[in-house]
Amino acid sequence: MEARYKILDIDLEGIEDIRRFREKLLSRPDKGSAGKTGTWRLYKPILYIDKCTRCGLCWLYCPDNVISWRQREIPEIDMEFCKGCGICGDVCPVDAIEMVLEGE
Numbered sequence: 686m687e688a689r690y691k692i693l694d695i696d697l698e699g700i701e702d703i704r705r706f707r708e709k710l711l712s713r714p715d716k717g718s719a720g721k722t723g724t725w726r727l728y729k730p731i732l733y734i735d736k737c738t739r740c741g742l743c744w745l746y747c748p749d750n751v752i753s754w755r756q757r758e759i760p761e762i763d764m765e766f767c768k769g770c771g772i773c774g775d776v777c778p779v780d781a782i783e784m785v786l787e788g789e
């Protein structure tokens with residue numbers, strides 16, 4: 686017998702229904718969800734390549750998915766979409782990312 690589930694007062698039957706429900710209602714991180722930020726970003730991240738250990742934490746935590754990184758490579762930040770939140774700098778274990786005022 687097919688299992689029944691109830692989420693937000695919607696009856697769902699089976700895994701396929703749940704999958705469809707998730708696809709419709711859940712948001713997913715996507716590149717630059719804040720849009721192009723060149724004109725309104727207050728701070729910008731500066732990456733010091735010589736300090737970077739290529740651990741990938743900044744890539745993992747960037748909420749806007751604007752850092753690209755491959756194992757053992759230096760990450761790259763897409764400044765067209767970076768919103769300047771500073772999370773990458775906060776999580777970097779070796780302070781290889783510094784947030785500076787835009788225009789400095």
Ligand code: SF4
Pocket residue numbers: 729730746747748749750751752762766767768769770771772773774
């Ligand atoms: S400041 Fe860092 S964490 Fe925030 S959006 Fe820009 S690259 Fe991502």
Ligand code: SF4
Pocket residue numbers: 732736737738739740741742743744760776777778779780781782
């Ligand atoms: S978190 Fe810091 S050390 Fe790790 S890849 Fe990013 S910039 Fe480099």
